[in-house]
Structures are given as structure tokens and as C-alpha cells.
Amino acid sequence: MKVIVTKNQQEAGVEGYQVFKEAVEKGAKVFGLATGSTPITTYEEIIKSDLDFSDCTSINLDEYVGISPDNDQSYQYFMNEHLFSKKPFKQSYLPNGLAEDPEAETVRYNQIIADNPIDLQLLGIGRNAHIGFNEPGTSFELETHVADLTDSTIEANSRFFEHVEDVPKQAYSMGIGSIMKSKQIIIEAFGAEKADAVAKMIEGPVTEDVPASILQQHPNVVVLLDEAAAAKLSK
Numbered sequence: 001m002k003v004i005v006t007k008n009q010q011e012a013g014v015e016g017y018q019v020f021k022e023a024v025e026k027g028a029k030v031f032g033l034a035t036g037s038t039p040i041t042t043y044e045e046i047i048k049s050d051l052d053f054s055d056c057t058s059i060n061l062d063e064y065v066g067i068s069p070d071n072d073q074s075y076q077y078f079m080n081e082h083l084f085s086k087k088p089f090k091q092s093y094l095p096n097g098l099a100e101d102p103e104a105e106t107v108r109y110n111q112i113i114a115d116n117p118i119d120l121q122l123l124g125i126g127r128n129a130h131i132g133f134n135e136p137g138t139s140f141e142l143e144t145h146v147a148d149l150t151d152s153t154i155e156a157n158s159r160f161f162e163h164v165e166d167v168p169k170q171a172y173s174m175g176i177g178s179i180m181k182s183k184q185i186i187i188e189a190f191g192a193e194k195a196d197a198v199a200k201m202i203e204g205p206v207t208e209d210v211p212a213s214i215l216q217q218h219p220n221v222v223v224l225l226d227e228a229a230a231a232k233l234s235k
């Protein structure tokens, strides 16, 4: 794992953008994308740049179950706001939160990933070291599935909702089996509340109790941190 530590999330946005730029220069065409507060500065730098994704495909990690794409809490809405409206892709995929048959939706999404192997996957990390919505205890082999969110994730995500009861309890998530097939991965983490998860991801044992720890076994990972998130690393 290549670890980059910047002073703050703003500076990290520039580094994150650089990773995208280099991938584009090397011919990457399929980008796995993430939502949440973490990737926002990377998206801001991408928007400011002349990077062109009009010939590229994006595949997002996750979407809440039961939420319509035009709901302002949906991940589809987030992606439109923070990236797609300013940097359109030829084709952008997210799970359909309103799919009538969740099992069929996971099959559909796995086929999309199989048809479009991911060149660069962007990840955030949860306070409990989840990636996507692969919560602690999730099998490393799993592909797209419906995940039950942990209380810790529901609580963390409640900052975006009016009431904690409004936070969906389930989400479609790309599985770790699929994430690990990406050619390159960039995982970003900012703020002191991520420091424990970051230390376990990089320096702890590889265990399904710490979903992000599997990234130690991927051959091409960039870890982008601010000083606060890096504070519990031993070196």
C-alpha cells in the first residue's frame, strides 16, 4: 500500500485528482465511484480540471434500498450534484434503490461490473472500517448484495437526514469480491474519527471484522489520509 498523508482534506483533493489523472493518462476507462463526505474534495478538483470522462463509464459502490433517485438523500442525487452534472460520463451506473426485486437487482449489478471491469476504484472508509456498505463480518468473497446497516453506520449517516429514524436500514452494496478485482484502488480517510479504522486497515491483521484490512492483499492501493486520520499509525 502506498500511503500519502496531507495536511487536510482540501490538499488531499489535489492528490486524489492526480491519481485519477494518471489513471486516465494510462488509458483507464471504467471508474468505481463513492459517495459520502470523503470524496468531495477529489471531485471538486476533478471538476476544476480538464479531465474528460465523456468516453468513460462509472460504477458506484452503493445505494440505499427504498430511496428514489431524485430523493436528495439518494446516492444518485449526490453523484449528480457533486460530479455528473459537471463531469458527465458516457454511462453511469448505480444500483436502483426502488428495484422491485432486490435479488434480481444484485444480479443485474454484478453483470454490469463483469461487463465493465473497473480500472480505478475510489473508496471511503467507515468508522468501523466498512468499505462500500460491507460492514464488519461480511465475507470477503461477496459480490453485490443487500446489506443491513449497523447501528454505527446508521448513526454516522444520520447527519445527512432530519431524523435518525429516516436513515434507511439497508443498502445495495458492491461486494468486497468485486472491489478487489479493480485494477487500482484509492481509499481516502479524513478526520480523527477515522484514525482507528485506518490503523487497523493498514497495520492490523487481515480479518472480516475489519473489512478494509483486505486491501493489504491488493497489489495496487493508494491510501490518502489527512494528518488526523493518520495519527494512530505506528510510523
Ligand SMILES: O=P(O)(O)OC[C@H]1O[C@](O)(CO)[C@@H](O)[C@@H]1O
Pocket: 034, 035, 036, 037, 038, 039, 061, 062, 123, 124, 125, 126, 131, 132, 133, 153, 157
Ligand atoms: O465519507 P463518509 O461520509 O465519512 O462515509 C464513509 C463511507 O461510508 C459510506 O458512505 C457508506 O456508509 C461509504 O460509501 C463511504 O465511503
